[in-house]
Amino acid sequence: MIVIFSFAGPGFFDIVNFQNIIHLSTGTFLLAAAETLVVITGGIDLSIGYVYGLASVLGAKVMQILGAGGMPVPLVIVLGSLAALLVSILPGLGNGVLITRFKVPPFIATMGMWGICNGVTLFLSDGFMPVMGAPSQINDIGNSYFLYIDPSKTVSFFSKPPYITLTSIRNIRRLIPNSLFLTLLVLFILGFVMSRTRFGRHTYAIGGSMDAAVRAGINVDRHLVMIYVISSFVSGIAGLFNLFQTGIGNYTPSGANYELMAVAAVVIGGASLTGGKGRIMGTAVGVLVLAVLENGLQIAGISAFYRYIGVGVLLTIAVIIDRAFPDMF
Amino acid sequence: MHADSVNKTSSLQERLGRNWIAIFIVLLVVLFSVSARAFFSVDTAQLIFFNGTEVFLLAIAELFVIITGGIDLSVGFVMGFSTVVSSKLIVMFAGMGLSPLASILAGSIVMMIIGLLPGLVNGWLVAYLRVPAFIATFSMLGVTHGISELMTQGIPTKNLPSLAGIIGNGSFLYIAPNGALSFFARPQVARGQTVIAILPNMVVFAFAFILLFAFILGKMKFGRHLYAIGGNIDAAIRSGINVKRDLIKAYVISSFFATLAGLSYVMKYITGKPDAGANMLLEAIAAVVIGGASMAGGSGTVGRTILGALVIAILETGLRIIGMQTFMTYILVGAILILAVIIDQVFPNRNR
Numbered sequence: 001m002i003v004i005f006s007f008a009g010p011g012f013f014d015i016v017n018f019q020n021i022i023h024l025s026t027g028t029f030l031l032a033a034a035e036t037l038v039v040i041t042g043g044i045d046l047s048i049g050y051v052y053g054l055a056s057v058l059g060a061k062v063m064q065i066l067g068a069g070g071m072p073v074p075l076v077i078v079l080g081s082l083a084a085l086l087v088s089i090l091p092g093l094g095n096g097v098l099i100t101r102f103k104v105p106p107f108i109a110t111m112g113m114w115g116i117c118n119g120v121t122l123f124l125s126d127g128f129m130p131v132m133g134a135p136s137q138i139n140d141i142g143n144s145y146f147l148y149i150d151p152s153k154t155v156s157f158f159s160k161p162p163y164i165t166l167t168s169i170r171n172i173r174r175l176i177p178n179s180l181f182l183t184l185l186v187l188f189i190l191g192f193v194m195s196r197t198r199f200g201r202h203t204y205a206i207g208g209s210m211d212a213a214v215r216a217g218i219n220v221d222r223h224l225v226m227i228y229v230i231s232s233f234v235s236g237i238a239g240l241f242n243l244f245q246t247g248i249g250n251y252t253p254s255g256a257n258y259e260l261m262a263v264a265a266v267v268i269g270g271a272s273l274t275g276g277k278g279r280i281m282g283t284a285v286g287v288l289v290l291a292v293l294e295n296g297l298q299i300a301g302i303s304a305f306y307r308y309i310g311v312g313v314l315l316t317i318a319v320i321i322d323r324a325f326p327d328m329f
Numbered sequence: 330m331h332a333d334s335v336n337k338t339s340s341l342q343e344r345l346g347r348n349w350i351a352i353f354i355v356l357l358v359v360l361f362s363v364s365a366r367a368f369f370s371v372d373t374a375q376l377i378f379f380n381g382t383e384v385f386l387l388a389i390a391e392l393f394v395i396i397t398g399g400i401d402l403s404v405g406f407v408m409g410f411s412t413v414v415s416s417k418l419i420v421m422f423a424g425m426g427l428s429p430l431a432s433i434l435a436g437s438i439v440m441m442i443i444g445l446l447p448g449l450v451n452g453w454l455v456a457y458l459r460v461p462a463f464i465a466t467f468s469m470l471g472v473t474h475g476i477s478e479l480m481t482q483g484i485p486t487k488n489l490p491s492l493a494g495i496i497g498n499g500s501f502l503y504i505a506p507n508g509a510l511s512f513f514a515r516p517q518v519a520r521g522q523t524v525i526a527i528l529p530n531m532v533v534f535a536f537a538f539i540l541l542f543a544f545i546l547g548k549m550k551f552g553r554h555l556y557a558i559g560g561n562i563d564a565a566i567r568s569g570i571n572v573k574r575d576l577i578k579a580y581v582i583s584s585f586f587a588t589l590a591g592l593s594y595v596m597k598y599i600t601g602k603p604d605a606g607a608n609m610l611l612e613a614i615a616a617v618v619i620g621g622a623s624m625a626g627g628s629g630t631v632g633r634t635i636l637g638a639l640v641i642a643i644l645e646t647g648l649r650i651i652g653m654q655t656f657m658t659y660i661l662v663g664a665i666l667i668l669a670v671i672i673d674q675v676f677p678n679r680n681r
Contacts, residue, residue: 113663316468
């Protein structure tokens with residue numbers, strides 16, 4: 001696919017463009033990673049898309065209020081972020097308790113949470129208004145790069161060299177956006193936890209056979225609650241980072257289907273919706289496939305609307321291939 | 330003696346538990362009537378059904394698939410697809426010189442046939458290629474969304490004949506102040522006099538189909554087969570049911586009802602847009618689950634699903650009348666959805 005797009009749109013095969021692809025799909029990466037954990041247990045989390053919007057809007061709202069109160073900017077940013085992250089734990093906690101204690105099927109529990117989070121977000125954002133007024137410095141954090149290289153002169157970390165003007169900024173190479181750094185960090189941590197720790201092994205065990213996991217002495221209920229909390233928390237990080245990238249608190253539009261996109265990436269990455277199977281790295285590949293598809297279509301000048309169709313067709317093909325060769329992943 | 334009385338109370342409790350949804354509806358109506366005096370009226374009752382037409386239709390769409398143990402995520406965007414294609418068709422037929430009525434009829438009928446396609450593909454993927462329903466119907470969501478966006482290029486369809494709005498917002502029966510009845514057309518009366526309108530056309534349209542399919546599901550062999558497939562698919566295969574064909578039919582019926590919801594939307598709002606039903610997936614599934622169906626399949630009836638949809642419709646219209654914003658609807662629908670499942674676990678045999 002990368003080859004096709006490289007021919008169809010000049011400029012596609014370029015390091016800057018690849019950084020762009022990842023920068024723009026940070027949210028999808030994190031949401032899909034969150035969804036992977038839940039899918040491995042054999043459940044599904046439909047609320048992540050709206051937890052994402054909730055964290056973004058709530059963070060912006062808190063920053064807006066504190067900022068108007070005259071607090072120093074760094075404190076405003078830290079408190080706003082903390083508030084968003086703390087609140088993003090709650091939907092996961094609710095999901096986990098409903099699923100384990102009240103035996104509500106994950107599909108229903110998280111769908112109910114989707115409605116509740118959407119409602120709260122709309123309340124905070126006064127009904128479909130992006131929340132403005134967060135300090136402008138957050139954009140610098142969200143959109144800056146880890147490394148700036150001026151081919152003729154210097155290398156600098158985190159911020160652009162001070163002498164650079166708006167016109168000459170095009171000449172420097174910017175490497176490793178902070179978003180890539182964050183994405184890699186989260187993917188690495190989750191990947192490590194899932195493949196190398198007892199927590200990860202228990203997660204696969206629960207997804208493989210719930211009964212066997214219970215008999216093996218795993219505290220399944222507590223484990224599931226933790227999985228849903230992690231899923232929700234990672235979605236909260238994604239939402240908060242969206243605020244840092246755009247500078248405004250974005251509610252989740254009703255047709256966005258972030259959660260379904262995440263499930264699509266997880267499934268393309270080789271996980272099975274019946275549980276017990278799936279890897280964080282596989283999911284990352286799944287997200288890349290979707291992101292490259294979207295970006296490639298754009299650069300090739302094809303209407304972005306084809307991507308909805310493309311994602312749909314790709315997803316079904318992935319599952320059919322997976323059925324035909326069950327041991328491929 | 331003692332044991333008898335215990336039995337009696339427990340059966341009363343059980344009866345309450347099994348019919349909590351009806352009690353809940355009564356409570357809602359009382360609550361809204363107390364907080365807004367205008368709520369308790371024939372007009373409001375009709376408004377609830379009128380506003381809720383699409384929810385009713387999408388809930389029935391979802392029901393047929395959920396009974397088989399599947400799920401149809403595409404209903405909302407098949408509905409959007411239907412609003413776009415049907416309005417384009419009607420405009421096209423009108424442009425070919427057909428009369429407004431003829432072009433609306435022709436457009437709707439052609440759309441009903443086109444609307445079978447998404448379900449056909451969904452059913453084929455699920456039944457023959459063994460793609461999980463979640464994946465197959467999500468793919469269809471993407472495909473129908475993409476096609477309708479491509480057809481509209483971001484602009485809602487327009488130029489529909491005004492007759493569409495007259496049909497969509499009109500009623501079946503009008504009673505003039507002097508007691509004269511007239512059908513379909515609002516009678517001319519002096520200024521200041523009120524005409525009582527009964528049975529909105531779109532509600533009649535929706536319930537004609539819903540009743541027909543309630544009969545099919547409840548009384549015909551095909552309906553029993555769907556329950557059998559959802560209850561235990563292996564047993565259904567062994568008892569000689571043509572499971573693949575029946576599954577395809579269930580998905581086709583689902584997308585047919587989503588198409589009807591789209592047609593109803595076009596008639597009511599005289600426009601079509603891809604995301605017309607985008608946020609209705611939650612409501613459709615919620616209605617079915619509140620109505621007591623299990624996501625595992627094998628249970629659920631049209632009547633109870635309509636009750637479930639009625640809860641949502643009452644909430645939406647009621648909250649609007651007492652001046653609450655839409656966000657409360659989302660929160661309440663989500664909460665009631667979860668509550669419904671919990672209550673059903675306390676009283677497990679609601680659907681018997």
